[in-house]
Amino acid sequence: MTTLAAAHADTGDTAWLLAATALVLLMTPGLALFYGGMVRTKSVLNMLMMSFVSIALVTVVWLAAGYSLAFGDDIGGGLIGGLKHAGMADLGPDSVQGTVPTLLFATFQLTFAIITAALISGAVADRVKFGAWLVFVPVWALLVYVPVTHWVWGPGGWIAHRLGALDFAGGLPVEITSGASGLALCLVLGPRLGFKKDAMRPHNLPMVMLGAGLLWFGWFGFNAGSALGANGLAAAAFLNTLAAGCTGLLGWLFVEQKRDGHPTTLGAASGAVAGLVAITPSCGSVSLLGALVVGLAAGVVCSYAVSWKFKLNYDDSLDVVGVHLVGGIIGTLLIGVFAEKAMTGGTEGLLYGGGLAQLGKQLVAVVVVAAYAFLVTYGIGKLIDKALGFRASEDQEYKGLDLTVHAETAYDHGVLGHGAPVSSSVLSPTQKVKSQA
Amino acid sequence: MKLITAIVKPYRLDEVKTALQELGVHGLTVTEASGYGRQRGHTEVYRGAEYQVDLVPKVRIEVVVEDGDSDAVIDAIVKAAQTGKIGDGKVWALPVETVVRVRTGERGPDAL
Numbered sequence: 001m002t003t004l005a006a007a008h009a010d011t012g013d014t015a016w017l018l019a020a021t022a023l024v025l026l027m028t029p030g031l032a033l034f035y036g037g038m039v040r041t042k043s044v045l046n047m048l049m050m051s052f053v054s055i056a057l058v059t060v061v062w063l064a065a066g067y068s069l070a071f072g073d074d075i076g077g078g079l080i081g082g083l084k085h086a087g088m089a090d091l092g093p094d095s096v097q098g099t100v101p102t103l104l105f106a107t108f109q110l111t112f113a114i115i116t117a118a119l120i121s122g123a124v125a126d127r128v129k130f131g132a133w134l135v136f137v138p139v140w141a142l143l144v145y146v147p148v149t150h151w152v153w154g155p156g157g158w159i160a161h162r163l164g165a166l167d168f169a170g171g172l173p174v175e176i177t178s179g180a181s182g183l184a185l186c187l188v189l190g191p192r193l194g195f196k197k198d199a200m201r202p203h204n205l206p207m208v209m210l211g212a213g214l215l216w217f218g219w220f221g222f223n224a225g226s227a228l229g230a231n232g233l234a235a236a237a238f239l240n241t242l243a244a245g246c247t248g249l250l251g252w253l254f255v256e257q258k259r260d261g262h263p264t265t266l267g268a269a270s271g272a273v274a275g276l277v278a279i280t281p282s283c284g285s286v287s288l289l290g291a292l293v294v295g296l297a298a299g300v301v302c303s304y305a306v307s308w309k310f311k312l313n314y315d316d317s318l319d320v321v322g323v324h325l326v327g328g329i330i331g332t333l334l335i336g337v338f339a340e341k342a343m344t345g346g347t348e349g350l351l352y353g354g355g356l357a358q359l360g361k362q363l364v365a366v367v368v369v370a371a372y373a374f375l376v377t378y379g380i381g382k383l384i385d386k387a388l389g390f391r392a393s394e395d396q397e398y399k400g401l402d403l404t405v406h407a408e409t410a411y412d413h414g415v416l417g418h419g420a421p422v423s424s425s426v427l428s429p430t431q432k433v434k435s436q437a
Numbered sequence: 438m439k440l441i442t443a444i445v446k447p448y449r450l451d452e453v454k455t456a457l458q459e460l461g462v463h464g465l466t467v468t469e470a471s472g473y474g475r476q477r478g479h480t481e482v483y484r485g486a487e488y489q490v491d492l493v494p495k496v497r498i499e500v501v502v503e504d505g506d507s508d509a510v511i512d513a514i515v516k517a518a519q520t521g522k523i524g525d526g527k528v529w530a531l532p533v534e535t536v537v538r539v540r541t542g543e544r545g546p547d548a549l
Contacts, residue, residue: 304485307484310486
């Protein structure tokens with residue numbers, strides 16, 4: 001990476017990227033609510049915690065080494081960057097990357113790493129040993145997220161510079177990586193107790209809708225921010241992001257109405273997210289027509305993909321595979337069909353006379369990234385399981401992780417619970433609160 | 438004395454309460470309940486996964502009355518709770534040995 005102390009940051013670009021970075025960071029609490037509403041009351045706090053601790057853990061490893069390995073100068077083969085900027089060494093307020101301060105660029109990229117790690121938690125809801133998650137997240141970020149990001153966006157990364165596959169805002173590093181890793185981890189952990197037997201319906205759909213709304217809001221920073229400037233490309237990506245979320249929502253609801261007889265709120269939230277996932281890689285290379293089709297395709301296909309787990313017997317609890325892996329693949333591949341010169345500055349998809357070449361490149365990138373993320377995550381998962389145990393005890397899982405791990409309860413239910421006046425409650429204050437793990 | 442227990446549809450509670458107040462019944466206890474009789478549950482669909490929900494939400498109303506008032510109270514509850522559709526619920530009565538008002542210690546019918 002070139003860090004030119006002499007160059008000056010553009011104020012407009014910098015202003016937009018500052019805002020976009022804050023928007024993307026908000027997506028992780030949004031994801032926490034999106035996921036939290038979908039689990040049962042007994043483990044909702046644990047679900048929220050898995051996202052919130054990802055913010056803290058990934059930030060620490062990113063600043064220590066992750067940023068440098070992902071965006072530092074390539075050390076050979078387009079596979080990984082060097083450690084020149086470990087601990088953010090040599091980077092000060094005057095360092096510039098493109099037209100924005102390098103410290104801002106690094107922080108913007110950090111917010112992507114955070115949400116990608118948090119996304120995986122949806123595949124393993126309600127049954128993770130919390131300590132194991134605290135180990136998994138930083139290890140995973142360094143071994144899976146960082147290399148894939150270098151391949152796609154790093155200086156000299158092989159996917160961008162040798163293969164020539166396109167990914168504007170993270171179909172490969174974020175969506176496919178989190179989806180394939182989620183699949184690997186839910187296979188390591190095994191299904192929730194009662195999977196396919198007990199009713200595991202979402203406990204709070206308004207919370208899911210609020211989370212989906214925050215995700216959509218933040219996604220404008222994610223996608224339009226990836227233009228790394230306040231310009232026309234950012235505007236096009238912004239509009240594509242809105243359009244694809246809408247057709248994703250409509251596509252999912254259409255399938256539900258035909259298949260199940262009812263359009264549901266969970267379907268609307270899921271469809272919008274599926275459309276947003278698919279437009280993430282493609283928002284900077286397709287026209288508005290392309291965006292509408294990409295979103296619709298994701299909404300329709302993902303609404304079926306979420307039921308594969310019941311047939312194939314993997315408990316991807318909150319459908320990280322069905323939405324992020326499948327949606328990410330759809331969006332990344334469709335670049336090979338809908339890419340337009342006006343957006344890409346050269347590359348054209350099948351529909352615009354570019355032939356099959358770009359589609360082939362996209363396919364190679366999808367297969368390699370999915371396989372890499374799956375295999376490495378499976379390995380990390382197995383190692384942690386051997387060393388620490390990755391799964392909560394059966395007793396903790398039955399009682400819920402909120403009480404057994406965090407010593408908290410999410411809601412006041414009934415007069416005998418926490419809502420009653422202390423004098424008539426079954427609870428009484430003690431000098432020191434101890435958890436019964 | 439009799440303990441009258443009624444399991445009725447939740448949205449009929451106000452009508453039942455009004456009818457009992459008109460009869461001069463001074464107190465009752467209501468609890469949220471779930472169950473099923475001839476009315477089956479319903480299905481819910483989440484991301485295409487269908488759940489059969491067997492237990493239907495109901496409210497349980499309990500009133501203790503003097504023996505002579507029992508029939509009138511039962512009739513009033515039935516009249517107020519009835520919609521004519523399946524799932525209207527059940528009402529039954531049991532004999533009560535004793536009742537004590539906690540505040541004063543009064544026993545028997547005086548405690549009602």
